[in-house]
Amino acid sequence: MVLHWFRRDLRVADNTALSEAARRAEVVVPVFILEDALRTGPDVGAARLAFLLRSVRDLRDDLGRRGYPLIIRAGKSELELPKLAAELGAEAVFCNQRYEPYSQARDARVFNALNTAGIGFEVFKDAVVWEEREILTQAGNPYTVFTPYSKAWKARPVPPPYATLPPTTRKYPVVASAPLPLDPAELGHPLTQTVPATGSAGAGKLLDDFLAGPVFAYAEGRDFPAQRGTSRLSPHFRCGTIGIRTVLARLELARKQAGTDPGRRKGCEIFLTELIWREFYQQVLSNFPHVMKGCFRPEYDALGWSENRAHFEAWCAGQTGYPIVDAAMRCLNATGEMHNRLRMITAMFLTKDLLISWQWGERYFMQKLVDGDLGANNGGWQWSAGTGTDAAPYFRIFNPVSQGQKFDPVGDFVRQWVPELAGVDSGVIHEPWTAGIFGGGARYPRPIVDHGEQRLKCLAMFKAVRGVGG
DNA sequence: TGAAATGTTGGGGCG
DNA sequence: ACGCCCCAACATTTC
Numbered sequence: 430m431v432l433h434w435f436r437r438d439l440r441v442a443d444n445t446a447l448s449e450a451a452r453r454a455e456v457v458v459p460v461f462i463l464e465d466a467l468r469t470g471p472d473v474g475a476a477r478l479a480f481l482l483r484s485v486r487d488l489r490d491d492l493g494r495r496g497y498p499l500i501i502r503a504g505k506s507e508l509e510l511p512k513l514a515a516e517l518g519a520e521a522v523f524c525n526q527r528y529e530p531y532s533q534a535r536d537a538r539v540f541n542a543l544n545t546a547g548i549g550f551e552v553f554k555d556a557v558v559w560e561e562r563e564i565l566t567q568a569g570n571p572y573t574v575f576t577p578y579s580k581a582w583k584a585r586p587v588p589p590p591y592a593t594l595p596p597t598t599r600k601y602p603v604v605a606s607a608p609l610p611l612d613p614a615e616l617g618h619p620l621t622q623t624v625p626a627t628g629s630a631g632a633g634k635l636l637d638d639f640l641a642g643p644v645f646a647y648a649e650g651r652d653f654p655a656q657r658g659t660s661r662l663s664p665h666f667r668c669g670t671i672g673i674r675t676v677l678a679r680l681e682l683a684r685k686q687a688g689t690d691p692g693r694r695k696g697c698e699i700f701l702t703e704l705i706w707r708e709f710y711q712q713v714l715s716n717f718p719h720v721m722k723g724c725f726r727p728e729y730d731a732l733g734w735s736e737n738r739a740h741f742e743a744w745c746a747g748q749t750g751y752p753i754v755d756a757a758m759r760c761l762n763a764t765g766e767m768h769n770r771l772r773m774i775t776a777m778f779l780t781k782d783l784l785i786s787w788q789w790g791e792r793y794f795m796q797k798l799v800d801g802d803l804g805a806n807n808g809g810w811q812w813s814a815g816t817g818t819d820a821a822p823y824f825r826i827f828n829p830v831s832q833g834q835k836f837d838p839v840g841d842f843v844r845q846w847v848p849e850l851a852g853v854d855s856g857v858i859h860e861p862w863t864a865g866i867f868g869g870g871a872r873y874p875r876p877i878v879d880h881g882e883q884r885l886k887c888l889a890m891f892k893a894v895r896g897v898g899g
Numbered sequence: 900t901g902a903a904a905t906g907t908t909g910g911g912g913c914g
Numbered sequence: 915a916c917g918c919c920c921c922a923a924c925a926t927t928t929c
Contacts, residue, residue: 652900773900812900824929825901832901884902888929 430456432514434506434524436532436669438555439481439488440629441495443590443672445555446523451594456601458517459492461485462510463503463607466535468616472795475618476765477664480627480799482611484668487628489609496597503607506535507542514548516604521549525556525669528711529803530718556666557708558588558673561715571716572709573725573818579705587681590674622765625664625799632671635661640683647696651703654757654768655841660700661766663800666707676704703769710808713818720807724816731894732816734786743877744779745793747846750867750876752859753833754778756846763846765799770836776813777827782883784890787814815891823891826884833859849873 431454433447441447450457467478489499502509510522522543527533536552543550554560564581565571572578613620625631639660643650650658665671680697687693714720723730743749747758757771767775772794779790787810794810795801811817815825837843840858844851849872850858857864867875 770900777901821900822929826903826929828902881903884929892929 430454430458430517430519432510432517432519432522433457433459434510434522435459435461435485435488435499436524437527437667438525438669439484440632440670440672441488441491442593442629443675444525444594444669445591446525446551446553447594448591449551449553450523451592454521456599457497457594457597458500458519458601459497460500460502460510460513461488461609462506463501463609464506465504466531468618470531472792472801473618474765474796474798474801475613475620476622476624476797476799477667477801478613478616478618479611479620479624480664480765481668482609482613483624483627484631484670486609486611487630487670491629492594494596495594496599497594498601498606500604501607501609502605507538510539511542511546511548513604514543515546517602519548521551523551523553526552526554526560527556528561528715530714530721556669556673557711558582558677559585559708559712561712564712571712573713573717575706575709575819578709578712579702582705582708583701587677588674590672590678622763622797622799624765625661627668627670629670632662632665635665636671636676636679640679644680644683644700645687645690645693645696647700648692650696651699652770652836654771655837655839655845659768663802663805667800667802673704677701706808707802707805710804713808714804717818720811720817721803724814725811725818725820726816729814729816729894732786733890733893735784737783737785740783740877741779741785741789743874744775744783744785744790748874748877749778749783750862750874751778751782751829751833751880752840752843752847752850752861752873753837754829756837756843759846761794761797765797767794767798770832772809773813774827774829774832774836776810778829780814781826781887782829782878782880784883784887787811787816823895824888826887828880830860830880847873 431450433450438444492499502513514522540550559582561571564578610616643658647658650656662671680701684694684697687697717725744758747755749755754775757767757775761767776790779785780787791806791810794806808817812820815821815823840855843858850861853861853866861867861873862875867873
């Protein structure tokens with residue numbers, strides 16, 4: 430008998446460890462552990478927690494339909510797993526690898542506890558196609574620039590999906606199972622945001638919809654937040670409610686469907702590139718764990734960031750006076766989702782207009798994002814701030830007005846999230862101050878900073894550090 | 900996966 | 915017809 434320990438792999442299809450357990454053991458017993466870290470960990474977000482809990486419920490239903498009762502336990506994994514394995518007489522615990530340093534520390538404790546009890550522990554690669562030591566430069570070092578990394582990634586064969594867990598009719602021993610909270614408030618995190626459809630069913634619907642059309646227009650469509658041009662799969666990748674190999678296999682079918690049309694092929698290609706970004710930042714985190722605590726380039730730890738709380742709070746609340754920034758932040762606060770173009774714009778604004786450290790923004794995003802993933806979030810923030818691997822050069826500073834005009838040309842996205850500007854003409858919606866749209870009866874704030882001035886201050890701030898560091 | 904400043908060119912208005 | 919200026923429209927450089 431093998432226990433399959435579900436963590437961020439909440440699905441029965443294309444699950445490496447689960448399919449291996451089914452292949453190698455007579456009996457597979459699935460278990461999920463409600464750890465304290467779900468409640469007390471750093472930057473717990475209620476929306477993300479709700480998404481996870483609901484996806485565990487969906488998984489329990491999926492498993493139940495196949496004849497497997499999901500056992501839920503609460504407590505420390507290093508205590509609960511040996512205890513459950515002993516109760517059931519299991520020989521081993523299987524699970525899929527996680528890449529956050531704190532998860533790996535926990536897994537080391539689990540290994541020791543199981544080992545002491547004479548129970549096996551096997552960890553499988555599942556969430557990524559290639560792990561941190563599998564794609565290296567000729568010199569044997571990790572890549573720190575995306576383009577050559579993606580080239581090396583694409584040069585390799587893509588593995589097919591793993592078999593779905595086969596149904597069973599076996600009678601399982603009845604053991605205690607803890608109740609599954611579905612409302613994160615039960616864990617001390619009241620939900621204030623909406624939560625997208627969860628579980629493998631939710632993921633499958635998104636994938637079907639995306640591959641039926643938007644993927645073919647992705648080359649342009651992905652940049653317009655008012656359109657549904659992106660896959661929205663990120664929270665599912667984070668919880669493992671869909672498998673990467675499944676997505677890649679389906680994408681390959683779409684590519685064939687795209688035929689010879691260069692635009693449609695390009696869309697498929699760019700979507701693949703986005704999936705590779707996810708693995709790129711995952712391997713950066715694994716190979717350079719110091720990025721969790723500071724800049725990838727340590728010389729930038731000396732940057733003299735502002736600590737203006739009022740500015741930070743205005744940014745968080747979507748009250749900066751720059752419509753595209755405010756719309757994006759209000760969307761995040763309400764839904765836990767934010768389009769990637771808007772993540773770049775809001776991150777650039779925090780770091781290069783408000784001159785506030787990317788680390789403040791990184792933390793806030795983790796509190797609010799339904800898809801918040803340590804590697805991808807950290808990588809994205811350091812890219813925007815110009816402190817990371819393959820980062821935007823420090824002098825590449827987005828203009829929040831022209832970015833709005835370029836990527837929300839009619840202002841539909843702004844109008845959706847900034848009702849104060851609902852009646853403003855498209856021509857000035859990204860710079861309403863030029864039309865006197867503030868003060869008096871209007872509620873929309875004036876810009877809290879001047880972009881032109883702040884841009885120069887930002888350049889000076891970076892220059893000061895570069896001057897010293899060389 | 901920029902934007903601003905600066906430089907160059909060429910057409911058209913005008914004296 | 916010619917030189918001069920203005921200013922788009924690009925192109926290049928700089929941050």
